[in-house]
Amino acid sequence: MSRNILVTGGAGFIGSNFIHYWMQKYPEDKIVNYDKLTYAGNLDSLKDLSDKPNYVFVQGDIVDYDLVEKTVKEHSINLIVHFAAETHVDRSIEGPAVFVETNVIGTQVLLDVARNNGNIRFHNISTDEVFGSLELDSEEKFTENTPYDPRSPYSASKAGSDHLARAYHETYGLPVTISNCSNNFGPFEHVEKLIPLVITRALSDEKIPVYGDGMNVRDWIHVNDHNYGVDLIIEKGEIGQTYLLGANGERHNIDLIKELLSILGKSEDLIVHVGDRKGHDRRYAIDFSKLKNDLGYEPQKPASEWLQLTADWYKENEWWWRPNKAEADKIAEKYLTNPLD
Ligand SMILES: NC(=O)c1ccc[n+]([C@@H]2O[C@H](COP(=O)([O-])OP(=O)(O)OC[C@H]3O[C@@H](n4cnc5c(N)ncnc54)[C@H](O)[C@@H]3O)[C@@H](O)[C@H]2O)c1
8 A cells, every 4th residue: 555654854864865765665655755944954855856746845844733734634644754853963052942842842743743633653763862872891782771861952852752752652542663773874964964074074185073082982874774774664663662773883983084084095184183072972882683683674784885885975966065065164163173182
């Protein structure tokens, strides 16, 4: 049976990749991309889909109950995949209010629309950052049983979103699933985020800021592996369950930057250590055994291969990132005024 899917935040990094992935794999489904188009939304990422009859774009805010409900009714939506969020940790430190508005209130509005319109199947996209920080030298990884311990306004607001999604399942029987994923990379990621920032600045031989000693560890996953995992959960996941999603891509930030510089044939002299982020989580790592054992998930390629493909994509698609580079550079330049050496 074909589905009518409301994708929130589909003009963002992961949402736009999800729409490409889904339309290729399930061409009989209809996708309604509902996005406010904040600074992070970019319709250029979906340019090739604009004339497809089964793709619709609606510009709107997820906190706007009436517009969400009108869209859901108009397109007979029977699945909501909720990506829309404020996502940049540094921005959440500068101004937390919009994070609570979009990530907490926005999720609650969507859940209410789902509940009031025939209990629509709802998948909540979340992050491993809700679990807090692991010790650098431990072997421990996050699992579905790890208690929530968010430490930034961003992760606290995402934790609020997850709690609401779970509560709507328990309280109202809404058919909800949740995935908590590690750090994504791949095409169409805003150039203010670490991997595109490193690639695009290195391509121009510009200095690359790295927080503190650069020893913080992130567990990197390619966006296609993330969306493949979400696909499995939507198709075969158990209602009411949470699944952790990762790809065994743990790396110290400094090693990741060096790997990218080596892929691009650039000198490590471009790296500048700068003052650390407030409350900077030291290590994230995901144990994705549940998704693997219950639903047969495996990452499609090792992270190193995906990193090479990603560097190639940014080299070949300057038309996409160039218009946003000056804005991202302002943030990078601000950090570079605070070097550690
Ligand atoms: N990027 C990662 O590494 C990562 C990892 C795990 C989970 N996630 C989660 O995945 C989701 C997508 O992340 P991303 O990196 O693609 O984000 P992004 O910042 O690239 O995109 C977010 C999108 O949401 C839209 N949006 C923001 N506020 C909105 C609102 N009030 N109403 C409607 N649309 C709004 C923006 O316009 C943008 O298109 C988020 O929920 C994020 O928490 C991200």
